[in-house]
Amino acid sequence: MVRILAFAGSSRNGSYNRKMIRIAASGAEEAGAEVELIELGDYPMPIMNEDLESAEGMPVKSIEFKQLMLQSDGLLISAPEYNSSITPLLKNVLDWASRSEAADELPLSAYRGKTAVIMSASPGSLGGLRGLVTLRMMLGNLGVTVLPAQRCISAAHEAFSDDGTLMDLKQEKAVKKLGRILTDTIHRLNR
Ligand SMILES: Cc1cc2nc3c(=O)[nH]c(=O)nc-3n(C[C@H](O)[C@H](O)[C@H](O)COP(=O)(O)O)c2cc1C
Secondary structure, X not given: OOEEEEEEOOOOOOOHHHHHHHHHHHHHHHOOOEEEEOOHHHOOOOOOOHHHHHHHOOOHHHHHHHHHHHHOOEEEEEOOOEOOEOXXXXXXXXXXXXXXXOOOOOOOOOOOOOEEEEEEEOOOOOOOHHHHHHHHHHHHHOOOEEEEEEEEEOOHXXXXXXXXXXXXXXXXXXXXXXXXXXXXXXXHHHO
C-alpha cells in the first residue's frame, strides 16, 4: 500500500490550495493510495528558534507532524505563493520536521527517500508558479524526489465551484492526475 501525506500550505478559511489538495488527494485514493489529508492549522507550533529548541526540544505538534511524514512514502503539497516564495506556515512546519529529536537519528530522516508532487493555486495570473520553484528546490535539497508533473491554477478565485470541484473539467482531471502520478510512481519505485 502506498501511503501519502497530503496538505495545503494555508490555514485560511476558504483556501484555494485546500480545495486543490482535496482534488489531488482524491486522485491518489482512486489510484489505490492510502491518503492522510491533514490541515496544517491543526499543527500549531512556534516559529523555529534554535534557543527554544535547545531549551525545550521539538514542539509536540512538530513531533506529531514529523511522525506522519516518517510513516508516509510520499507527499502531496499544494502551496500558496507569498511574495514569490512559500508561506511562513509551510516553511515553519517543514523546518521543524527537518530537525532530529535523538542524537542517533539520521539527519533529515523525515525527508530522505520520499517522493513528492507539488501544486499551487492563486488569484494571480501565474497561479503561484514562482513559489513552487522555491518549494521544489527546498524539498530537493532535503532529499525528496520532486516529480516533474505539477499544476498551477491561476485566477483561483473564479476557478472553483461551490462544491469545491474545478469548473474546468479538464483542469479537474489534470489535478486529480497529479495524485495518480505520485501513487503510480511510488508503486513502481517500491516494486
Ligand atoms: C503576504 C502575501 C503575499 C502574497 N504574494 C503573492 C505572490 O507573490 N503571488 C501570488 O500569486 N499571490 C500572492 N498572494 C496572494 C495569495 O496567492 C492569495 O492570498 C491566495 O488566496 C493564498 O492561498 P490560499 O487561498 O490557499 O490561502 C500573496 C498573499 C499574501 C497574504
